[in-house]
Amino acid sequence: MKILMFGWEFPPHISGGLGTACYGLTRGLSEIKDLEVTFVVPKAFGDEEQTAMKLIGANNIPINRKEIFLKEGSKSMDYIEVDSLIVPYVGEEEFWKQKSKKYPRSTRFVETNDGVTVNFSGSYGDGLLQEIKNYGLVAEIIAATTDFDIIHAHDWLAYPAGIAAKQVSGKPLVVHVHATDFDRSGGSVNPNVYSIEREGMEIADKVITVSNLTRDTVINKYGVDPEKVKTVYNAVEPVDDEPGTLPPKGIDEKVVTFLGRVTMQKGPEYFIEAASLVLRKMNNVRFVMAGSGDMLDAMINRTAELGIADKFHFTGFLKGSDVNDLFRMTDVFVMPSVSEPFGIVPLEAMQLKVPVIISNQSGVAEVLENAIKIDFWDTFAMADSIYGILNYASLATYFKEEGKHEVDELRWLDSALKVKNIYDQVLT
Amino acid sequence: MKSICLFFQVHQPFRHRRYRFFDIGNDHYYYDDYSNDAILRKVADKSYLPGNKLLLELIDKLEGKFKVSFSITGTALEQFELYAPEVLDSFRDLAKTGCVEFLSETYSHSLSSLKDENAFKDQVKQHSERIFGLFGQKPRVFRNTEMIYSNEIGELISKMGYTAILTEGAKQVLGWKSPNFVYVNALNPRLKVLMRNFKLSDDLAFRFSNGNWSEFPLTAEKYIGWLNRLDKSEEVVNLFLSYEAFGERQPAESGIFNFLEAFASQVVKSDELKFATPSEVVEKLQPVSVVNVPESISWADEERDLTAWLGNGMQKEAFNKLYELSSRMKRCTDENLLKDWNYLQVSDHFYYMSTKHSLDGNPNRQQNPFDSPYEAFINYMNVLSDFKIRLNAVEPENETESEIAILQRIIQEKDEKLKKLEADLSRLQKPKRPRNPRSKKS
Numbered sequence A: 001m002k003i004l005m006f007g008w009e010f011p012p013h014i015s016g017g018l019g020t021a022c023y024g025l026t027r028g029l030s031e032i033k034d035l036e037v038t039f040v041v042p043k044a045f046g047d048e049e050q051t052a053m054k055l056i057g058a059n060n061i062p063i064n065r066k067e068i069f070l071k072e073g074s075k076s077m078d079y080i081e082v083d084s085l086i087v088p089y090v091g092e093e094e095f096w097k098q099k100s101k102k103y104p105r106s107t108r109f110v111e112t113n114d115g116v117t118v119n120f121s122g123s124y125g126d127g128l129l130q131e132i133k134n135y136g137l138v139a140e141i142i143a144a145t146t147d148f149d150i151i152h153a154h155d156w157l158a159y160p161a162g163i164a165a166k167q168v169s170g171k172p173l174v175v176h177v178h179a180t181d182f183d184r185s186g187g188s189v190n191p192n193v194y195s196i197e198r199e200g201m202e203i204a205d206k207v208i209t210v211s212n213l214t215r216d217t218v219i220n221k222y223g224v225d226p227e228k229v230k231t232v233y234n235a236v237e238p239v240d241d242e243p244g245t246l247p248p249k250g251i252d253e254k255v256v257t258f259l260g261r262v263t264m265q266k267g268p269e270y271f272i273e274a275a276s277l278v279l280r281k282m283n284n285v286r287f288v289m290a291g292s293g294d295m296l297d298a299m300i301n302r303t304a305e306l307g308i309a310d311k312f313h314f315t316g317f318l319k320g321s322d323v324n325d326l327f328r329m330t331d332v333f334v335m336p337s338v339s340e341p342f343g344i345v346p347l348e349a350m351q352l353k354v355p356v357i358i359s360n361q362s363g364v365a366e367v368l369e370n371a372i373k374i375d376f377w378d379t380f381a382m383a384d385s386i387y388g389i390l391n392y393a394s395l396a397t398y399f400k401e402e403g404k405h406e407v408d409e410l411r412w413l414d415s416a417l418k419v420k421n422i423y424d425q426v427l428t
Numbered sequence B: 001m002k003s004i005c006l007f008f009q010v011h012q013p014f015r016h017r018r019y020r021f022f023d024i025g026n027d028h029y030y031y032d033d034y035s036n037d038a039i040l041r042k043v044a045d046k047s048y049l050p051g052n053k054l055l056l057e058l059i060d061k062l063e064g065k066f067k068v069s070f071s072i073t074g075t076a077l078e079q080f081e082l083y084a085p086e087v088l089d090s091f092r093d094l095a096k097t098g099c100v101e102f103l104s105e106t107y108s109h110s111l112s113s114l115k116d117e118n119a120f121k122d123q124v125k126q127h128s129e130r131i132f133g134l135f136g137q138k139p140r141v142f143r144n145t146e147m148i149y150s151n152e153i154g155e156l157i158s159k160m161g162y163t164a165i166l167t168e169g170a171k172q173v174l175g176w177k178s179p180n181f182v183y184v185n186a187l188n189p190r191l192k193v194l195m196r197n198f199k200l201s202d203d204l205a206f207r208f209s210n211g212n213w214s215e216f217p218l219t220a221e222k223y224i225g226w227l228n229r230l231d232k233s234e235e236v237v238n239l240f241l242s243y244e245a246f247g248e249r250q251p252a253e254s255g256i257f258n259f260l261e262a263f264a265s266q267v268v269k270s271d272e273l274k275f276a277t278p279s280e281v282v283e284k285l286q287p288v289s290v291v292n293v294p295e296s297i298s299w300a301d302e303e304r305d306l307t308a309w310l311g312n313g314m315q316k317e318a319f320n321k322l323y324e325l326s327s328r329m330k331r332c333t334d335e336n337l338l339k340d341w342n343y344l345q346v347s348d349h350f351y352y353m354s355t356k357h358s359l360d361g362n363p364n365r366q367q368n369p370f371d372s373p374y375e376a377f378i379n380y381m382n383v384l385s386d387f388k389i390r391l392n393a394v395e396p397e398n399e400t401e402s403e404i405a406i407l408q409r410i411i412q413e414k415d416e417k418l419k420k421l422e423a424d425l426s427r428l429q430k431p432k433r434p435r436n437p438r439s440k441k442s
Helices: A017-030 A091-099 A128-145 A155-169 A181-185 A191-203 A212-222 A268-281 A296-306 A320-329 A345-351 A379-391 A393-409 A412-427 B033-061 B074-083 B085-096 B117-135 B151-159 B198-207 B220-229 B256-269 B278-284 B313-323 B326-331 B335-344 B347-352 B373-394 B399-429 B437-441
Strands: A002-006 A036-041 A054-057 A066-070 A077-081 A086-089 A108-111 A150-154 A173-177 A206-209 A229-231 A254-259 A285-290 A312-316 A332-335 A356-359 A372-374 B002-010 B068-072 B100-102 B141-143 B164-168 B182-185 B192-196 B236-242 B273-275 B289-291
Touching (some): A002 A128, A017 A036, A017 A412, A150 A412, A181 A212, A212 A229, A254 A345, A268 A296, A268 A379, A285 A320, A296 B313, A320 A345, A356 A379, A372 A379, A379 A393, B002 B278, B033 B074, B033 B256, B068 B085, B074 B335, B141 B278, B151 B164, B151 B182, B164 B278, B192 B236, B198 B220, B220 B256, B256 B273, B313 B373, B326 B335, B347 B373, B373 B399
Parallel strands (some): A002 A036, A036 A054, A206 A229, A254 A332, A332 A356, B002 B236, B002 B273, B141 B164, B182 B289
Antiparallel strands (some): A066 A077, B182 B192
């Protein structure tokens, strides 16, 4: 079985959990016999780990691709031009020149680098919608020239690519919902994004969600037939032991950590309120908020207002191995997300034997047994749990040991087998 | 005859390096040596050195009729010693002429006068001792950080034995009154108050080289014309500036040094004007009225208040957390801690955290080493956290901590003893060498 996967980011070039999850799942799938994955991203940097799959960057796909075949036994060359109705152009002037020629009505134009390949940033900046569209165009070409059985698209950024591939090839499409715009925006969804998401889910033959929480959203907010939606939980890659660049812990105080984007979705303000409550009861503890985001300045102001800024520290964004260093200093990890489709970070923390507190509003809460679960808004319960783990050694030891056992059992292979099941259903 | 009272502020902070959370407890060095060195070097070459050279020449040429006063902060003096000792020499040369008065202020240009009487007195004492040690003058006139002043601060200063204080001629306290007279403190009329003429001072400090200014270009003749046109009864014009205005904020190419030279010569020649140091002004002139300043004023921004340093929640939090340590610092004798304590109090740290976005051309604002006030705040609090941990080890905060401190000291002693005994042991265990080295040869 050959899978053509469309994603948006891939380690090490990731900005969040999406890339990590895609990588983990692909690794899991590669362990299954007779399963081959070709993973497409808008921009391949060349340093991605490709042991488990073939990685294609859409930025490397030539438009009007010319394939060269050497006829056996003879020296003459022959090449086939893929018959695509996409006309590449470089810059605006070229566009008008090209456009003034005669083309069939369905012809589309795409701006290219050097008349050959399309430029992708692979990031989340301006011109995102244009990039998504272009990604879809290139996906058509990839679909027309690659051999596969199923298309699998990760999150809305890649849905148009998946749809395009399906339309060209007629092969079934599975979309994988890692998050919806309801999670990202806190309810005030962007209509553009919503319509892309909805179209993807409607055209898909099956929809995979990362938790039942997300499954409910997909069914209730996007009106997708419940029969079509299946939940497959994420897992976690074994964390590497490589030390980062941070110095060892220099204080003999407890450390409580928040790690993630400092945005509304992640609930940083509840963490601060809880910190302030804990600091009223005990003194030998420090709180760390690692990450950046649009709420950072407001959060810094809030710690000043509460008068806890000498015990509450901001580190900014931390890179991969530095995150592990921070976990090694951490006594409690808190993920107070307001809306979290899954949330892999607590699993990483547990691997490094850090007790975790997670919100009931996160998908990962459906999976985990050995974690304290609270409502994100219940700062008293949050403070209580933090205080408990810090002060009652037996509780901390329990979570450290049991949590580690539990999370070691969560393997991507198991998730991959469930995905394989869904493929089988789609193909029969 | 009007007195012209020229006063220059000289200050440099010890800027902190990027001090991250992970440095806390690991690294106790907080300073960005490179920036401190480079900035001081730059300002010294552009402003302090050419400025002092010119002042010395003028004093010499005008036969003692040209007089100025300075307030140099302790941190600036330390930086001269570290990075540009020749600046210190040139100030010493100025002191020897007898035409230069050095005023008293807080050692590290701190805001302690607003919060902590003990810390404030301590800072003032340190500073005036330093000035006496370097220049052989015992300051009698006080100039608080950034001209910060209120009735209470004045009363405190007068209790400490000072005869006069310099401050801003802020509109909100003077109203219709002119700054060009000597005033007295509202609580203790023995303390005289010199009010800065901000219009004439800022003409030099901020507007001199501004081509869009309607009075541009400003010549010494024009400026003296303004002084002559002031009301005949007015007695003193207080021109208080940051010394960097000469050469740094107003570059040498703008002609600011030439202006100063021409201005000084013409004042000395004039029958209407003369130079006087603050002490002379206070001695010779009679005060005309009380000036009531219930709320603190400063020379900063349009508002002339404290909001540049203590305007937002972050600034107040950092300020309060810093002076919480004051009572314990009083007992502390550790030299390094005392030094860092001084540097932590420098008002610039709080200035960097300001969220006011006014563009008044204040020089400090242009030298903010942080991209945002939030970064400045985080960095300062991290440094303060580490400082607190070190202080706790020496001066514990409460009983548990003092117990921990005692235990740690015991552990340390035992460790040392252990080390010593181990050394003894290994020495004794070494195979015995033959007593007589000569026996080896044979």
